[in-house]
Amino acid sequence: MTTLPQNTKKRLGLAIDLDTCVGCHACVISCKEWNTSNYGAPLSDVDAYGAAPDGTFLNRVHTFEVKADGSNAQTVHFPKSCLHCEDAPCVTVCPTGASYKRTEDGIVLVNEADCMGCGLCAWACPYGARELDKVEGVMKKCTLCVDRIYNENIPEEDRVPSCVRTCPAGARHFGDFADPESNVSKLSAERGGLVLMEAQGTKPVNRYLPPRPKADVSGDAQIDMPNPFLTPATTKPEGFLGWLDSALEKI
């Protein structure tokens, strides 16, 4: 059913920290690994070792440079997966009923048994979160690892999305945005979580935590770039060695 639920009990999603993401693409790989072998059809790769490799991924990491006038440029790694929008246009455009938003937790999914691969939902998504699989001909998107988060066959600490579990920098946080006391709601409130392309009216659930302000080191000639925050170690030896040192200096 491609009409959207009025509201969902939970609003599960991710808070992605643009300050700590190091751009290692580990989440991209772990997402691909988990999702190619679990929910739905595998995520194909075409010409993987050739001149023009092309594959399906549910999560991608862009790297941007941000520069304000008169200050240094800053690199921001930017992981992007489905934002599980409240007003998901990808769901309402779907003619077959394959795309839907779950009432219980707000996760947006594709039922591949119904999808005809028309690609209209990918057109409707402003964020590029949907990719049509070349081999299977059906639409693939982030499932918020629905087959992990409720999965009682795996250890409790693994019941979070694969990308969250994998991130070595702890940049991806999973939780319920409908609960103001949840980790993600608090993080987003504390750090001023960003909404992407608000003017599209999609009301994304995921939030992006903006990079923290950087220390301005541009004007300070004294600063030791490799070790800016360490005080220089004492170099004056004491005792016998001190005497030897000064004696030798005099020669």
Add this chain to the structure above:
Amino acid sequence: MHPAPSVIIFTSLSGIGFGLMAWLGFGFPPATGMTAFIFFFIAYALAVGGLIASTFHLGNPKNAIKAFSQWRSSWLSREGIMAIVSLFVMAVYAIGLIFLEQRWQIFGWAGAIFSLVTIYTTSMIYGQMKTVPRWSMGLTPALFLLYALAGGALLAGQVFPAALLLTVLTVVQYVSWQIGDTRFEQSRHTIETATGLGSLGKVRLLESPHSSPNYLMKEMVYIVGRKHAQKLRIIAIVLLGIVPAVILLFVPFSHMFAGVAVLSHMIGLFISRWLFFAEAEHVVGLYYDKR
């Protein structure tokens, strides 16, 4: 957006086919028997041919039948249903005219109105896309309806209505291009709003997330071929509107010149539909620092 031949053929042929059907349904020309057969044959061939072409871009066509289920929310689903309804209602009218010399006008009117609604639903598949600012404006459905009515009048041999509609179409197409050119700027989507990083400064893409183009870039960040857009616009507008209108108004009627007018219009229609896709910029391009 990627100008896939299947969608260009689909929107062009179905549009003009249902446009012709609308004229026939309203009783223009009031043909019966063999003449009616030829007119309806052309209309069905175009409309159905276009619909069949549209299935060629499906990744998983075995589920196409399910596309009739989501009319509550989906314009594509509505389009499928309206197309089938129009074709059936019109078939009843056509059978009366061709085989029984009977004019069941109620079916004609109903079929004509359903045909126009079908064209409107087609246009809304594109017109609803907020992600493509050039498409998401009221002129999109107006343009599709005008194309269908003008092309339909031309095929139905309605000389003066066709000349008039072709002239109006030419003007509206020109205006749509002019306004369309400003839509992306007006939508105020930039790489800064896409990333949310505008408060920190100017944003540019430093490194692409993947080393070769993916589905998104092939499908939605189509920028090659826009180079000749201005020239193609001029060619399109001359062929689709000006040449046929001049032939209709100033050249004494002959089947050969009517054929030339139709051919010219069809070529212009295909070029303008190619531009409709190729020139459309999707906001996802912002994440790739491309439009």
